Amino acid sequence: MKKLIIPFVLLSGMAFGQTKLRPAIDKKATEIESKVIEWRRDIHQNPELGNQEVRTAKKIADHLRSLGIEVTEGVAVTGVVGYLKGGKPGPTVALRADMDALPVTERVDLPFKSTKTAIYNGQETGVMHACGHDTHVAILMGVAEILAGIKDQIQGNVKFIFQPAEEGIYEPGVTTWGAKQMVEQGVMKDVDAVFGLHISAQTEVGKIGYRSGPAQAAVDNLEIIVHGTQAHGASPWSGVDPIVTSSQIVTGLQTILSRSVNITENPAVVTVGAIHGGIRHNIIPEKVEMIGTIRTFGEEQQALVHKRITEIATNIAESAGARAEVNIQKLYPSTVNDPNLTSKMVATLEAAAGKENVRVNPPVTGAEDFSFYQREKPGLFIGLGGMKKGGDSTKTPSHHTPDFYIDESGFILGLRVMSYFVVDYMNK
Ligand SMILES: [Zn+2]
Ligand SMILES: [Zn+2]
Numbered sequence: 001m002k003k004l005i006i007p008f009v010l011l012s013g014m015a016f017g018q019t020k021l022r023p024a025i026d027k028k029a030t031e032i033e034s035k036v037i038e039w040r041r042d043i044h045q046n047p048e049l050g051n052q053e054v055r056t057a058k059k060i061a062d063h064l065r066s067l068g069i070e071v072t073e074g075v076a077v078t079g080v081v082g083y084l085k086g087g088k089p090g091p092t093v094a095l096r097a098d099m100d101a102l103p104v105t106e107r108v109d110l111p112f113k114s115t116k117t118a119i120y121n122g123q124e125t126g127v128m129h130a131c132g133h134d135t136h137v138a139i140l141m142g143v144a145e146i147l148a149g150i151k152d153q154i155q156g157n158v159k160f161i162f163q164p165a166e167e168g169i170y171e172p173g174v175t176t177w178g179a180k181q182m183v184e185q186g187v188m189k190d191v192d193a194v195f196g197l198h199i200s201a202q203t204e205v206g207k208i209g210y211r212s213g214p215a216q217a218a219v220d221n222l223e224i225i226v227h228g229t230q231a232h233g234a235s236p237w238s239g240v241d242p243i244v245t246s247s248q249i250v251t252g253l254q255t256i257l258s259r260s261v262n263i264t265e266n267p268a269v270v271t272v273g274a275i276h277g278g279i280r281h282n283i284i285p286e287k288v289e290m291i292g293t294i295r296t297f298g299e300e301q302q303a304l305v306h307k308r309i310t311e312i313a314t315n316i317a318e319s320a321g322a323r324a325e326v327n328i329q330k331l332y333p334s335t336v337n338d339p340n341l342t343s344k345m346v347a348t349l350e351a352a353a354g355k356e357n358v359r360v361n362p363p364v365t366g367a368e369d370f371s372f373y374q375r376e377k378p379g380l381f382i383g384l385g386g387m388k389k390g391g392d393s394t395k396t397p398s399h400h401t402p403d404f405y406i407d408e409s410g411f412i413l414g415l416r417v418m419s420y421f422v423v424d425y426m427n428k
Contacts, residue, residue, distance in 0.1 A: 018154075019351070019427075022423070024150055025416060029146060032146070033142075033411065036139060036141070036142040037408045042059070043129065043137055044114060044129050046116065047127045047129045050164055050167055050178070051100075053078045053164050056099045057162065064082040064160065069160070070082065070084075075187065076178065076184075076185055076187075077165070079162060081159060081162070082160035084151055085157050086152075087152035087153060087154060088153075089155070090154075090156025091425070091426055092192050093192065094187075095196065096162075096163060096373060097161070098136055098178070098179075099163065100166055101127050101131075102400060105402055106128040106130070108403055114127060116128075121170065130402070130404045131404070132200075135199045135406055136197065139418065143422075147419060147422060155426045161182065163179055164177070165178040166179065166369050179372040179373055180372045183372050192377060193377060193378050194378075195381075197382050198383055201397065201399060203383055203393070205385045205387065205388065205409050205413070206357050206410065208349050208359075208413070209361035210346075211337060211361045211362075213342075214298040215363060216335035216363070216366060216367055216371070217367050218332060219294070219367035220294040220331055221291070221293065222272075222291065222292040222293065222294050222327075224246075224289075224292075224309075225288070225290075225327075226249065226313075226317055226322055227242065227286065227322060227325070228240035228245060228286060228320075229321075230286040231284040232282065241284050242277060242286070242322055243277055243284065245320040245322045245324075248316050248320070250272050255312070261305065268294075268305055269294070271293050272292040273292045274291045295365045297363055298334050313326050332368065332369045334371060335368045335370055338374065341380050348424045353417065384417070386407055
């Protein structure tokens with residue numbers, strides 16, 4: 001077996017000439033690990049909601065400037081972009097971290113526990129880094145320090161994208177934020193490839209997960225309004241009942257996944273989360289409103305699911321003499337890892353984590369606005385282990401919950417793999 005492995009290592013070494021920089025990266029990563037953990041604790045203790053990441057942004061900008069990196073602040077409200085020019089000409093590689101926290105009250109007993117509060121949607125709430133974006137910021141600050149230290153040997157440029165509001169902004173009339181807004185402000189124009197990671201409370205430290213092609217779902221809001229004709233509940237034949245019609249529509253929507261979507265390729269989800277109609281036991285109302293969420297993988301499947309929802313709702317309503325209005329609001333597109341880039345970078349993942357620690361993830365029906373960068377340029381988004389060694393992933397608290405917890409010993413792999421992405425990509 002060993003004889004088979006050695007030539008492979010030599011070959012990949014030849015293909016990636018800059019792999020000679022890996023030992024320097026590893027050394028520096030070990031040196032700054034405790035500093036990265038300190039940054040993370042400070043950010044964790046001082047979480048800020050989307051588009052309010054003022055303190056976090058300042059900390060990032062100060063650090064990047066101290067490394068001699070060119071800094072632009074106030075991108076897409078509170079975003080920070082750093083630009084590191086390498087010593088030799090080459091492509092521009094972007095690395096992305098998101099900065100925002102969530103309206104969640106922390107319950108984990110940590111010395112750096114968040115006690116911050118904010119008014120959210122008119123209610124007072126705790127604020128917590130309950131998705132681990134604090135770790136993304138600290139890791140990318142560390143990667144900036146590692147790469148700034150070897151910039152003379154870097155064959156290209158590195159763009160550090162620190163974006164706000166990945167978790168969304170729920171303000172009436174606001175339709176653009178986070179990654180989408182960063183892209184609209186031109187952050188991807190001079191970029192050749194983009195990489196990002198998400199820490200995972202359900203993956204053991206030291207492990208990396210990835211998936212080629214559609215990896216995370218697109219998320220779209222669904223609203224269906226069924227218009228009938230109001231009648232006395234005792235004489236339904238004198239009206240058109242939108243409640244019965246809505247029930248048939250909800251049932252009909254289930255056939256999209258069982259009859260229309262090729263489930264051997266990718267999953268999809270259509271959920272009706274609320275139905276509102278009627279006021280009294282003996283009045284058939286005039287209309288019923290339903291809202292829900294749609295999760296799809298890839299633009300083709302998304303178009304199919306949207307088309308079927310509209311056909312089913314409008315035709316079922318028509319068959320009852322009612323009328324259905326279907327409104328679909330597209331939020332985040334599907335996170336699609338460029339298959340060509342992904343296959344080229346698998347060796348990099350294996351070099352950083354060890355082959356036995358790299359696995360192919362199943363598709364995830366949660367969404368991630370990293371997808372907006374990937375629509376502009378080839379991108380790869382990976383999962384990084386943040387669960388303590390030997391933990392049970394079915395029992396660890398999930399992201400967005402008050403008990404969410406990340407094991408800091410997983411950060412060093414994040415430092416190494418993000419730095420490897422840059423030097424490996426540049427010398428392909
Ligand atoms: Zn999240
Ligand atoms: Zn997240």
